[in-house]
Amino acid sequence: MIQLVPRQSASSFWQIATPLMAVLATMVAGGLLFAALGHDPLAAIRTIFWDPLFGPAASYSRPQLLVKAAPLILIASGLAIGFRAGIWNIGAEGQYIIGGITGAAVALAAYPAEGMWIFPAMVVAGAAGGWAWGMIPALLRNWFGASEILVSLMLVYVAQRVAAWMAFGPMKNPEGFGFPGSRNLQQYPAAANPELIAGTGAHWGVVAAAVAVLATWFLMSRHIRGFHIRAAGTAPRAARFAGVRPQALVAFCLGLSGALAGMAGLFEVAGPAGQITDKLGVGYGFTAIIVAFLGRLHPVGILLAGLLLALTYIGGELAQLTMQLPAASVQVFQGMLLFFLLGFDLLTRFQIRRRVTA
Amino acid sequence: MMIDPLSVFLLLVAAATPILFAALGELVVERAGVLNLGVEGMMITGALAGFAAAYASGNPFLGFLVAALGGAAISLLFAALTQVFLANQVASGLALTLFGLGLAAMFGKPFEGVKAPPMPAGPLGINWIVWLGLVMVPLVWWFLNRSRAGLILRGVGENHEAAHALGYNVRLTRLAAIAFGGAMAGLGGAFISIATVLQWTEGMTAGAGWIALAIVVFSKWTAAGVLAGAWLFGGVTVLQLRLQAAGVAVPVQLLSMAPYLATIIVLVLISARQKFSRRAGGAAPGSLGTNFHALR
Numbered sequence: 185m186i187q188l189v190p191r192q193s194a195s196s197f198w199q200i201a202t203p204l205m206a207v208l209a210t211m212v213a214g215g216l217l218f219a220a221l222g223h224d225p226l227a228a229i230r231t232i233f234w235d236p237l238f239g240p241a242a243s244y245s246r247p248q249l250l251v252k253a254a255p256l257i258l259i260a261s262g263l264a265i266g267f268r269a270g271i272w273n274i275g276a277e278g279q280y281i282i283g284g285i286t287g288a289a290v291a292l293a294a295y296p297a298e299g300m301w302i303f304p305a306m307v308v309a310g311a312a313g314g315w316a317w318g319m320i321p322a323l324l325r326n327w328f329g330a331s332e333i334l335v336s337l338m339l340v341y342v343a344q345r346v347a348a349w350m351a352f353g354p355m356k357n358p359e360g361f362g363f364p365g366s367r368n369l370q371q372y373p374a375a376a377n378p379e380l381i382a383g384t385g386a387h388w389g390v391v392a393a394a395v396a397v398l399a400t401w402f403l404m405s406r407h408i409r410g411f412h413i414r415a416a417g418t419a420p421r422a423a424r425f426a427g428v429r430p431q432a433l434v435a436f437c438l439g440l441s442g443a444l445a446g447m448a449g450l451f452e453v454a455g456p457a458g459q460i461t462d463k464l465g466v467g468y469g470f471t472a473i474i475v476a477f478l479g480r481l482h483p484v485g486i487l488l489a490g491l492l493l494a495l496t497y498i499g500g501e502l503a504q505l506t507m508q509l510p511a512a513s514v515q516v517f518q519g520m521l522l523f524f525l526l527g528f529d530l531l532t533r534f535q536i537r538r539r540v541t542a
Numbered sequence: 543m544m545i546d547p548l549s550v551f552l553l554l555v556a557a558a559t560p561i562l563f564a565a566l567g568e569l570v571v572e573r574a575g576v577l578n579l580g581v582e583g584m585m586i587t588g589a590l591a592g593f594a595a596a597y598a599s600g601n602p603f604l605g606f607l608v609a610a611l612g613g614a615a616i617s618l619l620f621a622a623l624t625q626v627f628l629a630n631q632v633a634s635g636l637a638l639t640l641f642g643l644g645l646a647a648m649f650g651k652p653f654e655g656v657k658a659p660p661m662p663a664g665p666l667g668i669n670w671i672v673w674l675g676l677v678m679v680p681l682v683w684w685f686l687n688r689s690r691a692g693l694i695l696r697g698v699g700e701n702h703e704a705a706h707a708l709g710y711n712v713r714l715t716r717l718a719a720i721a722f723g724g725a726m727a728g729l730g731g732a733f734i735s736i737a738t739v740l741q742w743t744e745g746m747t748a749g750a751g752w753i754a755l756a757i758v759v760f761s762k763w764t765a766a767g768v769l770a771g772a773w774l775f776g777g778v779t780v781l782q783l784r785l786q787a788a789g790v791a792v793p794v795q796l797l798s799m800a801p802y803l804a805t806i807i808v809l810v811l812i813s814a815r816q817k818f819s820r821r822a823g824g825a826a827p828g829s830l831g832t833n834f835h836a837l838r
Binding site: 188190272274324327328329330331333334335337338339340341342345346348349352353470473474477510511512513514515516517518519520522523526527529530533534 | 579619622623627628629630632633634636637640641642643644645647648651744748749752753755756759793795796798799802803805806809810813814816817835
């Protein structure tokens with residue numbers, strides 16, 4: 185018989201090894217799934233994980249990597265901080281949508297003015313919108329004890345309807361021939377979030393994501409607040425004696441992750457998406473949860489995990505085009521990845537020993 | 543416009559049915575001390591599995607049976623992660639929801655655009671599955687409060703260390719509860735696809751699983767409370783649809799927020815009452831959301 189013995193502290197070897205094992209296991213299980221659907225499993229795996237970077241059409245798909253990874257990394261950086269403290273913001277998708285709307289609102293109000301101030305003001309407005317949307321579950325938890333998990337999630341559905349209302353109502357393009365959707369911000373230079381270096385896909389959101397990785401690393405490992413967050417997550421009672429105020433922590437974590445998600449939404453609306461539509465939310469807020477876990481809630485891990493999941497998006501689109509794989513197979517892939525990761529995680533927290541019979 | 547109170551009530555009861563099933567299932571799961579956030583994923587799995595089986599066989603009741611089996615089957619993934627691999631329940635539940643939504647979207651493609659077989663009306667012209675949902679309320683109450691197995695289940699949920707010390711199998715109890723929750727969520731999802739919308743569309747459960755989770759909190763972990771919560775939700779949904787049909791000068795998108803906003807308000811009210819009321823009781827099961835690992 186085998187026996188699980190809890191470790192005193194998480195094994196650092198398995199901390200790094202388990203995400204890699206999870207990726208491999210996902211490839212194997214995904215391959216089996218594709219084989220069951222009647223596709224060549226090796227070709228499918230190659231199309232998803234290899235071709236976007238090195239395949240024949242790589243020059244088109246490679247820049248997409250940063251475009252897709254930036255929002256994931258930006259959102260996941262914020263979420264990971266809350267997850268460390270046991271504060272579960274799972275409504276980043278809603279904060280992303282609201283940030284996109286408030287940011288775009290600045291541009292649409294300023295249109296057709298020109299000026300260097302417009303884009304920075306949009307970024308601030310996007311962050312503020314996401315922050316405010318994140319503060320709703322924070323305050324409801326602090327004041328009334330309502331579960332931030334359920335409130336933040338419910339607000340995703342509310343935000344989706346706000347986006348639809350905006351696209352069909354207040355923000356509809358007056359010169360759009362009656363079609364839903366706002367003005368295209370890519371055609372409004374003062375508000376656009378263009379590619380900064382041609383051929384890389386890098387827009388201001390990529391810069392923000394890089395800054396977020398560095399800033400959250402500093403916060404978590406060098407700043408007293410980061411210590412409080414880690415303390416609250418591992419030993420809540422001890423944290424209180426160390427002077428941590430739980431309510432302030434809830435507001436900080438939900439507010440920060442909301443602001444980062446809101447910024448991600450704004451960069452998307454002003455850049456790759458271009459306009460407010462009812463399909464503003466494309467699931468980055470949910471995938472970022474997987475990114476945060478796969479990255480072990482560590483900034484560097486999140487950077488790598490964000491790039492990997494961005495790859496699955498691009499590879500998934502490619503596989504849809506070339507192999508007629510269903511679009512949702514990417515979602516299945518991402519879900520499987522999280523399953524395997526959570527399962528293998530046993531190895532970081534427990535030692536497996538053979539039971540000694542007395 | 544004449545409004546017949548009885549017909550409005552019947553609409554309300556029908557609108558509440560998916561949530562009622564899912565929330566009753568989750569109630570049993572949470573009373574066993576497990577927080578399964580995968581309700582949405584299990585509902586959508588049931589919605590697709592049930593619809594596919596009903597469409598292929600032409601028999602809607604077979605569809606519901608398959609939906610229950612499908613919901614239970616996918617819930618076992620969550621059970622394996624949390625009970626065998628001792629993974630975090632919040633993260634595992636989220637994983638189940640994301641995976642279920644993806645899986646259903648993937649396998650649902652061939653079923654888009656076809657219609658569900660018609661359901662024969664049950665007694666008093668009310669759908670059989672609506673009746674089943676109503677019957678489940680006293681059954682779940684009886685099981686939790688009057689049966690021996692229910693007592694063990696509650697013991698496991700309140701204090702798993704003590705239940706283990708008394709010789710009860712914590713993991714097996716929780717495994718059974720999770721599978722029951724999955725089957726109920728599957729039935730709830732299938733009611734949406736087979737009996738309400740009559741077709742399959744991607745993401746058609748639209749947050750019903752999350753609302754069910756909120757209703758369990760609202761119910762203060764009682765079966766009667768779940769019924770009240772589900773009917774309250776059904777009332778808001780029917781009211782919202784009536785207002786849309788009546789052409790009220792509020793955009794449709796804003797009206798359709800009503801169920802979600804109502805859920806938040808209800809959650810806040812009930813949490814506030816639990817936080818500020820002097821009387822104890824109505825609290826969550828003692829071991830809710832924590833994993834059990836027997837060291838001896």
